[in-house]
Amino acid sequence: MNFDFNEEQYMFQETVRESLSAEYPIDLLRDGGDPVALEAELWPKLAELGLFSLLVPEEQGGLGLTAVDLALIAEEFGAALVPLTVTDTIAASLVIAKFGDDAQKAKWLEDLSTGGLRVAFAVYEKDGGYAAEGFASALTADNRLNGKKLLVAGADRADLLLVIARDAAGEPVLLVVDRERAGISVSREEALDISGDYYSIGFDNVAIAEEDILGSASAANVTYVLDLLATIASLGMVGIGGRLLDVTLDYVKERVQFGQPIGAFQAIKHRCADMAVDLNTARSGAYYAAWAMASADVDERERAVSMAKSKANRMAVHVMREAIQLHGGMGYTWEMALHFHYRRGRLLGTLYGSTEYHQERVLAGTVALLAAEQ
């Protein structure tokens, strides 16, 4: 029993934090930088740090690490608003390593580990909800894919799309599809989050080969993938919460009104204390979910992830609201740049499962667990 990271994990986090603060400060976005161009510059630097090899097995030249090793890094990515293409690509390496056959692993993992391939997850749909069984994009009997996906990060330049669909029998299935394949149309969306770029993707009778199908069609496999994305999103929101709390503390220590720093007023102090407590708890949840992704059985994993995501959602709403509020009028300015975190936080909170979706999942799991104990 040990709920802590080791020295190496903390050191890696430190390296990533320093690198991001030098290479990807919030000023770039605030000053009007195009997130697509900024990502293009950032990508090779992240590759140089070995970040894309983190979850690739050693046989394919990766570091062979687990979601626990990703946790502190994902938190830093969240804090710095690193485009989601980066975490999507890292997550894809784990998904392919877990569900792919030898040929698929050989085909993709080595390139993924060097940052040579970009992957975009094509998951969400209009009216599709959050569960593996809810998505309507489907394969025909002769393996043609039809459907439309929303909010796919960086899809215009992704090499591969990791698509959640149904097979001809209606069973949820994971597909890895070359983005340039005939019948795929990509168009830029106007999304709330402007620290990244998002696209809708149309699949019009796209031919899917056997080697594009990752593992067997199963709701369990797809749920694992959704849980992985929800865990990374939870960690990202913890990163956002942490960054906003730091920025807010700095501000209330400096800002003087009525002859003293506003941070000396209890009305401000108490709200900062509540933010810190909420953040601490969301952090416990997200770290535990990372461990559960790597090591727990399926029931515990689902519970852990849904606890983490619902808590991170609630924490983010609270901390983001207070961060802007405690900055007063400055908080509402473009220049103060808090809105970038707010926008990303809102996106992460709603995608990968709303609070209500995950809380219902926690309750159903708990009721089943209590029934089994009796």
Place this chain on the structure above:
Amino acid sequence: MDFNYSEEEQRFRSEVRAWLADALPKGWGKTVFEPEDEDERAHFRIDWERKLYEGGWSGISWPKKYGGRGATLVEQGIFAEELARAQAPEGINVIGRNLAATTLMHHGSEAQRERYLPKILSADEIWCQGFSEPNAGSDLASSRCRADLDGDEFVINGQKIWTSFAQYSQWCILLARTDQSAPKHKGLSFFLVDMSTPGITIRPLTQISGEKEFNETFFENVRIPKENLVGELNDGWRIAMTTLSYERGAEDALARQIRFKQELDLLIETAGQVELGEGKAIDNPAVRQRLAQSIVDLELMRMNCLREFSKAIKGEKPGPESSMMKLYWSHVAQDMADMSIEILGPEGLLMQGDEDALARGRFPMSCLQSRAFTIYSGTSEIQRNIIAERVLGLPK
């Protein structure tokens, strides 16, 4: 990071579980319960603590040289979990074990440790805490109860309040003013007071729950030997901070978490039985969301504790961060208790003793008792000040 238990830890768990199964009466928690009368219950709990001691399970985390088992924090966690699983009675000497003893281990003399620790462990001596006063609550450092040196004795005069279990206690940890002219934090000292000393009067206070756990305690020319001073004269504030960090810390919180979880499990079970006209309470989507939120909040309370344990194992000392634990759990538990009587319909309002009461009236009682959570051992407002100033570095 690893949430699996080692073989040794699993063995420890089986050992605890087997002992508890043997030590508790047959049908315990199902057909056999604690006495309903408060006074009988207190004595029942003291007897239970002595039984734990005889079985070698009292103060398991204490160092072996003080009679403990030197159990690791992980083993302590397991022990607390197993006590709760068996629905074992709570102890009454928590102030002795968790506050007086830990404070003596940090600040007491070797002679004091030898004198007091064994009897705390055996529950032969029960302790209470004389910190708060009518005019020194959140502003604890303004305590006015005084101790004046007179020859080989200190003479204590003043009043303490909210002294839980004073009526069962043989000893009291007391914060008293020993320098009237020094700044308020610098003139306090920490004492050990024999509750049978002449001049001590206890007057019970009735709580909103109807229970009489806490008291007003009056000291009138109470003479105690000067060797009952803990640490240096006028260093009492610093010593009291050690006491409070244990009172608010992760070990305390984990034991509570398990009790709260039991109560939440009972609530979920009860919500699955109560009909609300349009189906069972638990079938209502809004009720499900509220229950789920409490489950999440409470499970994460455990995770917060385990993270603190891991920090402690690395050697970090408990400090003002313990206020984060206490602020969090007190509100989570209060929210849960509030919810419980909102979701169970009319019969959820019936108290123990009523034939239609749900779960022996546990929920309305918890609703009342939980008002205290956000007040005792430092109100939420004081915890927020501590967090803001001492953890987050905001200006005073």
